[in-house]
Amino acid sequence: MAVDTQLPFDKDYVANYSDKRNEPVWFKDIRQKAIDLADDLPMPNPEKTRIKNWNFTDFEHDVAGSDIQSFDELPEKIRVLLGENVEDRNLIVVRNNDVAYAQLSDDLKAKGVIFEDIFTAMNEHSDLVQKYFMQDGVSIDENKLTARHAALMNSGIFLYVPKNVVIEEPIQVVFWQEDDRAALFNHVLLVADEHSQVTYVENYVSNNDETETVANIVSEVFALDGAKVSYGAVDNFAQGTTSYVNRRGHVERDATLEWALGQMNDGHTLSENVTNLVGDNSLSHAKAVSVGRGNQKQDFTANIRHWGLASEGYILQHGVMKDNAASIFNGIGKVENGATKANAEQESRVLMLSEGSRGDANPILLIDEDDVTAGHAASVGRVDPIQLYYLMSRGISQQEAERLVIHGFLAPVVREIPIETVQSQLREVIEGKVY
Amino acid sequence: MAGSTLEIKDLHVEIEGEEILKGVNLTIKGGEFHAVMGPNGTGKSTLASAVMGHPKYEITQGEIYLDGEDVLEMEVDERAQAGLFLAMQYPSEISGVTTSDFLRSSINSQREEGDEIPLMQFIKDMDSKLDTLEIDKNMAQRYLNEGFSGGEKKRNEILQLMMLQPAIAILDEIDSGLDIDALKVVSKGINEMRSDDFGCLIITHYQRLLDYITPDYVHVMMQGRVVKSGGPELAQRLEAEGYDWIKEELGIDDETVGQEA
Numbered sequence: 001m002a003v004d005t006q007l008p009f010d011k012d013y014v015a016n017y018s019d020k021r022n023e024p025v026w027f028k029d030i031r032q033k034a035i036d037l038a039d040d041l042p043m044p045n046p047e048k049t050r051i052k053n054w055n056f057t058d059f060e061h062d063v064a065g066s067d068i069q070s071f072d073e074l075p076e077k078i079r080v081l082l083g084e085n086v087e088d089r090n091l092i093v094v095r096n097n098d099v100a101y102a103q104l105s106d107d108l109k110a111k112g113v114i115f116e117d118i119f120t121a122m123n124e125h126s127d128l129v130q131k132y133f134m135q136d137g138v139s140i141d142e143n144k145l146t147a148r149h150a151a152l153m154n155s156g157i158f159l160y161v162p163k164n165v166v167i168e169e170p171i172q173v174v175f176w177q178e179d180d181r182a183a184l185f186n187h188v189l190l191v192a193d194e195h196s197q198v199t200y201v202e203n204y205v206s207n208n209d210e211t212e213t214v215a216n217i218v219s220e221v222f223a224l225d226g227a228k229v230s231y232g233a234v235d236n237f238a239q240g241t242t243s244y245v246n247r248r249g250h251v252e253r254d255a256t257l258e259w260a261l262g263q264m265n266d267g268h269t270l271s272e273n274v275t276n277l278v279g280d281n282s283l284s285h286a287k288a289v290s291v292g293r294g295n296q297k298q299d300f301t302a303n304i305r306h307w308g309l310a311s312e313g314y315i316l317q318h319g320v321m322k323d324n325a326a327s328i329f330n331g332i333g334k335v336e337n338g339a340t341k342a343n344a345e346q347e348s349r350v351l352m353l354s355e356g357s358r359g360d361a362n363p364i365l366l367i368d369e370d371d372v373t374a375g376h377a378a379s380v381g382r383v384d385p386i387q388l389y390y391l392m393s394r395g396i397s398q399q400e401a402e403r404l405v406i407h408g409f410l411a412p413v414v415r416e417i418p419i420e421t422v423q424s425q426l427r428e429v430i431e432g433k434v435y
Numbered sequence: 436m437a438g439s440t441l442e443i444k445d446l447h448v449e450i451e452g453e454e455i456l457k458g459v460n461l462t463i464k465g466g467e468f469h470a471v472m473g474p475n476g477t478g479k480s481t482l483a484s485a486v487m488g489h490p491k492y493e494i495t496q497g498e499i500y501l502d503g504e505d506v507l508e509m510e511v512d513e514r515a516q517a518g519l520f521l522a523m524q525y526p527s528e529i530s531g532v533t534t535s536d537f538l539r540s541s542i543n544s545q546r547e548e549g550d551e552i553p554l555m556q557f558i559k560d561m562d563s564k565l566d567t568l569e570i571d572k573n574m575a576q577r578y579l580n581e582g583f584s585g586g587e588k589k590r591n592e593i594l595q596l597m598m599l600q601p602a603i604a605i606l607d608e609i610d611s612g613l614d615i616d617a618l619k620v621v622s623k624g625i626n627e628m629r630s631d632d633f634g635c636l637i638i639t640h641y642q643r644l645l646d647y648i649t650p651d652y653v654h655v656m657m658q659g660r661v662v663k664s665g666g667p668e669l670a671q672r673l674e675a676e677g678y679d680w681i682k683e684e685l686g687i688d689d690e691t692v693g694q695e696a
Contacts (some may be wrong), residue, residue, distance in 0.1 A: 389666045390527040393487050394595060395515035395542035404540065408531025408578070 008147065011035050014151050015061040017062065021119055024126050025169065026244075027133075033365075034140050034150035041144040044244070046270060048301035048360060049327045054268045055242045056145070057212040059183035061152055064094030078176055080428075081203050083421035090115060091168075093185035094175045095157040096182045097362035100405040111165045118156030119185055129158055135249045137220030138247055145244045149185055149216045156187035161196040162225075170199040170232075170419050174265055177206035180240065181213050188219040192227035192255075199418045201232040203425075208240035219247040225279065232418045234262040234426050235269075246269040252306065253279030254359045261288040261302065262426040264433060272301040277311035277342075287316045289413040291433040292325030292357065305373075306342040315346035318410055320434060323358035331376065337368040351409050352382050353402075353434070399435075406434055438632045439502050439602035441486075443649055445495035445540055448485045455481040455692050457659040458497070462480055463498075466631040470670060471638045473656035474678055476691035479638045480524055480658070483607040485495035487521040488514055501603065512582040514648030522592035522609050534591060535561065535575040538598055545599065564597045565628065569620050581605005585612035593624045601634050604628070605636045610644040642674035655681055657690040 014035045018028040041050065050060060057389040068074065071086055072092075082091070090108060092115065098115045108115070114125060122129050141148045157173050178186055184204075186325050191199050204215065215237055223229045229249075237243055243265050249257045263271060275284045286302045304313030315331045333344030344367075350359030363376035383405050391401035407414075417423040441463045448456035455478050463469050464635055473478050484497060485492045488511040499506040501517050509517060529537065538561065543551045551562075565572055568590050580588050589609055596604055606625070610618055625648055628635070637648060645667070647654075653669040654661045655678070663669070672680075682690060 282523065384527070387527045387529055389488070389490055389511055390510035390523065391529065391537070393515055393521055393523075394537070395512050395544035396540055396543065397512050398510070400540065400544065401512075404532050404537070405529065408529055413530030 007038065009035070009061065009152065011298070022123065023119065024122050025354045026126070026130050027122055030134070030140065031151050034147045037141050037147035038144055038151055038425070040120060041141060041147050044143045044145060046272060046301075046328065048362075049270070049297060051268070051270060053103040055254055056214055056244070057214050058343050059112075059375050060181040061154060061183055063096045063179045063182035065100055065178060066387060068093060068095065068100040077205055081174055081422060081425050090169060090171045092117075092173045092393040094155055094173065096158075096177060096179050097184065100308070107133065108167060110330065111336050112162040113165060113167065114158060114160040115171060116158060117157045118189060120141060121158035121380045125158070125160070128160060128191070129189065131221055132189055132220065134218075134220070137222070137250055138218050138246055145216055146218065148248065149187070149218050152185045152216070153187050154183070154185045156189070158186075159190045159198070159200060161192045161198045162220070163193045164195045166197040167199070170201050172419060173200075173202045173206045175202065177204075177208070177213075177237070177241070178372070180205060180206070180208035180211035183216070185216045186218075188299075190219070190221045190229065190231070192229045194224045195226040197228040197233070199230040201417070201419045201422050203233070203422060204235045205238055206238045206241055209210070210236045210320065211240045213241050215241050215243040215245070217243065217245045221249045221257060223251045223257045225255060227255045227305040228240045229256065230258045230260070230418055232416070232422065233261045233415070234422055234429065235265050236429055237265040237267055241265065241267045243269040245266060245269065247273045249275035249278060249284060251275060251277050251282040251284055254281045254365040255279060256283045258284070258416070260413060260418070262414070262417060263288055263290040263298070264426070264429045265296065265298070268296060269298040271299070272303065274301075274305070275313065277304060277306045277313055280309040280311070282308045282311045284312070285314045285316070287413040287416050288371040289310040289410045290319040290327060291430055292319065292321045292327045293323045293433050294325060295323070296325045298325070298327040300327065301330040301332065301344070302328075304344065306335040306339040306344060308332075308339060308342075309405065313345070315348070316412060317348045317361075318413060319350045319359060320353065320406055320409065321359045323433065324354075324355040324356040326358035327360070329359070330364065331378070332364045333374060334366040334374070335369050337376065339369050340371045342369065343374045344372065345376070347377045348378040349378070349409070351406065364400075399404070406430075438634055440464045441519070441603045441634065442488065442500045443497070444496065444499070445497040446482070446485065446499065448481055449493045449495050450481065450491055453661055454495070454581065456485065459659070459661055461489075461636070461638050461654065461661060463634045465602065465634045466691055467652065468629070468635045468637065468648065468650045469652045469654065470650035470653045471636060471656055471661075472640060472642075472670065472673060474640060474690050475568055479540050479640070479656050480607050483521055483605045483636075483638055486605060487511065494643040512544065515601070520596055520599060520604040520607040522603035522604065524607040524611065526580050526588050526592055528578070530578050530581050532579050533576050534579050537579050538595065541595065541599060561598065562615045564594055567597070568594055568624050570594065577690055586614070586617045589613055589621060590617070592623050597624055597628065602632065602635045603636070605638065607638045608640070609637070618644065619647060642670055645670045657685075657687055658679070659692045662687075
């Protein structure tokens with residue numbers, strides 16, 4: 001199939017789209033600049049995955065979603081993510097590109113927590129959004145897709161946690177692409193101010209098994225001095241969606257950022273998760289699991305860059321491949337000159353369940369400093385027949401034994417997903433994908 | 436109900452093209468404890484693995500029956516469901532699967548669907564067996580064998596034995612790597628299993644295990660065959676005199692597999 005590489009959207013379209021949404025001038029300017037850059041910049045160029053024939057241009061951009069009157073109207077697939085007592089939760093449901101339901105407790109509002117649609121935030125908290133939006137996190141001009149993201153952003157969430165505010169209950173967002181053709185250019189901007197704490201969990205869900213569309217997702221997470229951020233995600237776009245996912249962390253002094261990512265898309269996926277450990281004693285765990293099936297191609301990069309003294313970064317990626325799926329897992333630990341006593345560890349493991357599947361784990365350590373610790377482990381293999389023999393020798397069927405081994409293999413990441421309902425949903429998604 | 440009978444007839448086994456067992460004959464009945472002894476490299480562990488269906492072992496000749504059913508026609512899980520159990524010398528580590536979850540899956544795999552063991556009953560049962568075996572209760576929540584010491588792995592095998600209550604169990608060098616206190620504890624667990632409905636084949640090359648578990652029959656393996664059988668007095672003589680007198684009696688120079696008499 002021949003694929004257009006240029007977008008069917010021009011500067012006028014983007015300007016009109018901005019006006020329609022009453023966007024502030026600074027953001028309108030970003031979009032204008034970005035649409036030009038999108039023409040000129042190259043596509044991302046993952047080393048071992050050919051993305052030339054992936055669909056990045058065939059989609060509907062402007063599809064509205066109506067409000068949710070009652071949770072009963074949500075499909076089962078969405079309801080299971082929410083669990084019981086939904087009314088008491090700090091939750092946003094995004095339907096197609098629009099916020100359809102939003103709830104934040106009065107207590108958190110009183111403490112100054114901002115949790116809302118990013119377009120609303122641009123007007124109500126313009127300075128704050130402008131300060132962080134695609135500045136020190138992801139840049140507009142990184143590649144064609146980041147530029148397109150800024151130009152066509154049609155959805156997003158802004159979460160701000162003020163200084164010293166500790167939020168105990170997880171904050172949850174469900175992005176529900178109800179319309180099969182609707183593209184999601186979604187931006188999550190999370191700023192945890194000094195010594196604050198927050199747990200954020202997001203779900204992406206669509207049903208377009210046949211119909212093609214695009215997801216272009218950028219998350220920027222800022223953990224300022226002493227802040228603790230736990231960021232969980234389950235990506236579950238259907239087969240028709242080609243996804244570009246760019247999740248970026250910026251971690252300052254004594255701050256912590258924990259990623260737990262369930263990368264369960266059924267379509268082609270290019271995902272990069274980069275964390276900049278900027279401050280001294282900063283810490284990040286980047287944990288991700290993936291299951292590939294069908295003819296799916298995926299390319300995952302987990303990259304932690306150390307700038308701060310004694311900064312610690314731990315990458316853990318586990319992937320299961322079946323059918324004719326192919327995935328690349330890149331793990332990159334980069335220690336910059338001056339990041340004395342940094343510790344960069346990584347582990348990437350791929351389990352292949354079929355003859356036709358392909359998996360590749362590439363551990364990369366780039367070290368420009370003498371006094372550091374670093375380590376990596378990588379493996380690509382099949383389910384160990386001796387493990388299966390052991391389990392079966394207790395009466396467990398071969399299928400059940402494989403199931404146990406696979407769940408066990410993915411457990412180190414799955415159990416880190418912060419919300420219990422989302423965790424059990426991830427287990428079910430894994431179950432559904434593996435069998 | 437009378438116990439089960441495991442019959443091993445003229446068993447020949449190869450691993451990677453090399454013949455290890457060269458015609459083993461053994462019959463184990465419910466209520467009986469058999470010990471298979473012999474120096475290293477004589478085929479004892481191969482016998483255990485072949486009966487359970489280890490994927491690397493190829494049966495080239497002979498038959499195995501459990502209560503008249505052809506064991507060699509069964510998959511590994513079917514052998515377990517038919518009542519066989521093997522306490523392994525080197526049990527696998529299964530990351531991400533807790534010992535407790537694994538045990539419950541195992542027990543339920545041997546029960547009818549809809550008749551799964553109630554959770555409270557399972558926990559109660561497991562706790563009492565953990566006590567018997569003097570195992571730290573935390574072990575149930577640790578990943579199966581992952582990071583376990585040698586001794587912990589052996590106790591865990593016996594825990595599984597006690598929880599699953601098989602008809603016939605084979606214990607493959609369950610005593611190796613155990614200190615004397617651990618050996619006593621493990622033996623206590625195994626002795627608790629003794630009944631007319633339970634037959635056991637204990638593989639060891641040390642007599643000391645048999646100080647705690649008294650076998651009814653003792654067999655000596657050399658060169659991939661059972662070369663001598665007797666009662667408990669045979670084990671005692673082996674302890675006192677070693678294996679040389681048997682080799683002499685049978686005209687064997689080198690008892691290991693691959694050597695011919």
